[in-house]
Amino acid sequence: MTTQELESGRQVTALRRKDLLGIEDLSPDEIGLILDTAEAMKEIGSRPIKKVPALRGKTVVNLFFEPSTRTRTSFEIAEKRLSADTLNIAIGSSSVVKGETLVDTALTLEAMSPDMIVLRHQSSGACHLLSRICKSAIINAGDGTHEHPTQALLDAFTIRERKKRLAGLKVAIIGDLLHSRVLRSNLHLLTKMGAETWVCAPPTLVPKEMRRFGVVVTNVVEDAVRDADVVMLLRIQLERMEGAYFSSLREYATVFGMTEERLRLAKPDVMIMHPGPMNRGVEISSEVADGPYSVILDQVSNGVAVRMAVLYLLAGGAEHEEAA
Amino acid sequence: MSIVMDADRIGRTLTRIAHEIVERNKGVEHLALVGVRTRGVPIAKRLARALKDITAHDVPTGSLDITLYRDDLMRHAVGPQPVVRRTEVTFSIDDKKILLVDDVLFTGRTTRAALDALIDFGRPRAIQLMVLVDRGHRELPIKADYVGKNIPTALADVVHVRLQETDGHDEVVLETGGAA
Numbered sequence: 001m002t003t004q005e006l007e008s009g010r011q012v013t014a015l016r017r018k019d020l021l022g023i024e025d026l027s028p029d030e031i032g033l034i035l036d037t038a039e040a041m042k043e044i045g046s047r048p049i050k051k052v053p054a055l056r057g058k059t060v061v062n063l064f065f066e067p068s069t070r071t072r073t074s075f076e077i078a079e080k081r082l083s084a085d086t087l088n089i090a091i092g093s094s095s096v097v098k099g100e101t102l103v104d105t106a107l108t109l110e111a112m113s114p115d116m117i118v119l120r121h122q123s124s125g126a127c128h129l130l131s132r133i134c135k136s137a138i139i140n141a142g143d144g145t146h147e148h149p150t151q152a153l154l155d156a157f158t159i160r161e162r163k164k165r166l167a168g169l170k171v172a173i174i175g176d177l178l179h180s181r182v183l184r185s186n187l188h189l190l191t192k193m194g195a196e197t198w199v200c201a202p203p204t205l206v207p208k209e210m211r212r213f214g215v216v217v218t219n220v221v222e223d224a225v226r227d228a229d230v231v232m233l234l235r236i237q238l239e240r241m242e243g244a245y246f247s248s249l250r251e252y253a254t255v256f257g258m259t260e261e262r263l264r265l266a267k268p269d270v271m272i273m274h275p276g277p278m279n280r281g282v283e284i285s286s287e288v289a290d291g292p293y294s295v296i297l298d299q300v301s302n303g304v305a306v307r308m309a310v311l312y313l314l315a316g317g318a319e320h321e322e323a324a
Numbered sequence: 325m326s327i328v329m330d331a332d333r334i335g336r337t338l339t340r341i342a343h344e345i346v347e348r349n350k351g352v353e354h355l356a357l358v359g360v361r362t363r364g365v366p367i368a369k370r371l372a373r374a375l376k377d378i379t380a381h382d383v384p385t386g387s388l389d390i391t392l393y394r395d396d397l398m399r400h401a402v403g404p405q406p407v408v409r410r411t412e413v414t415f416s417i418d419d420k421k422i423l424l425v426d427d428v429l430f431t432g433r434t435t436r437a438a439l440d441a442l443i444d445f446g447r448p449r450a451i452q453l454m455v456l457v458d459r460g461h462r463e464l465p466i467k468a469d470y471v472g473k474n475i476p477t478a479l480a481d482v483v484h485v486r487l488q489e490t491d492g493h494d495e496v497v498l499e500t501g502g503a504a
Contacts, residue, residue: 014404
């Protein structure tokens with residue numbers, strides 16, 4: 001069976017890397033490969049038997065140092081659909097509460113030779129640290145405020161599914177830009193794939209590094225939404241709000257919250273996205289969240305397909321990692 | 325390197341097989357075609373057209389990517405993963421006679437994977453196998469029901485099936501002894 005002839009004429013046919021640490025390291029071709037593979041994976045979810053034997057005998061550890069429902073469940077379903085053996089380790093029930101460090105926890109797990117570790121950690125860079133000391137493939141499921149690559153990939157997949165492309169679309173991202181790893185991964189991805197990206201937040205929630213991404217920064221939500229193809233809302237992360245970034249949630253909702261009225265400025269076929277969990281009535285009104293433009297639940301189902309693609313593609317290992 | 329089937333021959337062969345299919349199944353009722361990616365898919369579509377010309381019935385046609393069912397998928401500790409393409413079986417295969425369509429029958433491992441994949445879609449009444457070329461050297465107990473052409477080969481030979489839809493023209497070429 002040959003695999004050279006791709007419909008898209010893309011050169012890359014494999015991820016020649018050990019880990020998925022962030023979107024920053026990926027080339028546009030690699031992103032395209034993951035999204036195309038995810039399309040094939042999505043079909044599996046519609047079969048009577050939603051399981052293929054591809055990762056039979058592989059062990060995947062889901063190591064979550066932060067609470068997570070959708071990401072952890074999504075990874076676990078993806079692993080099971082590929083027939084991998086999965087092991088969930090949540091912080092509350094592990095030796096971490098007894099004071100074990102991340103490195104020791106990882107080395108202990110590694111001694112039981114898992115093939116992959118899916119890591120969610122509150123510190124930016126935790127995945128890079130593990131990737132250097134572990135032989136297992138490391139998949140970043142969110143590290144601090146750094147990256148959340150599979151979220152950006154599933155967002156891109158969802159956009160591409162509807163709009164058939166990413167290049168040239170106006171994507172407005174509105175919300176807590178300062179604390180969002182989803183934002184960082186999405187900015188890497190959207191700029192690499194040629195989307196016109198706008199970000200919008202109160203000045204206190206705009207990180208200085210935004211300029212580096214070459215995106216349009218605004219504090220006026222109407223400007224961001226005007227003629228947008230995609231409006232992506234980010235959660236106001238109350239648990240990371242140590243200082244006062246704005247006077248009140250109500251003020252935020254009034255000035256920045258996505259309402260049906262504001263949405264009328266966007267293109268008629270605009271898509272509304274939110275990585276979840278939502279603060280209804282703060283960054284997004286219920287009418288918008290449950291409205292006809294919302295693809296929020298599509299994002300969740302596409303997450304499984306995208307994670308299956310990443311798990312499958314990384315299971316090949318990094319044969320030519322140095323050369324690539 | 326020699327051309328063992330040209331475009332005319334491939335066309336006549338598919339017409340002949342279409343007649344065989346109709347004869348053996350006493351029509352095309354309950355029949356559905358599933359092409360194995362990559363080149364089984366255009367062959368299945370051509371067969372469906374030929375069957376329609378003969379019987380005036382549309383035969384449901386799907387495509388199957390067997391990559392995730394390959395028995396050599398995780399055999400190599402490290403190595404790039406083969407590209408996975410879409411499987412499209414939009415009809416129920418329950419109680420249907422499924423005709424699996426592929427370009428070349430060689431070791432039989434692709435067919436084994438395709439059988440496993442098909443079973444995950446339901447319980448067909450029967451599964452038959454059609455190949456354009458049977459080149460021998462089976463490693464599994466698998467036999468085709470309809471064969472376009474039997475081509476005796478050495479193990480090191482390479483059979484290239486080229487089709488209009490995927491390669492721009494129709495031909496089957498035997499390359500002798502080359503490093504595969």
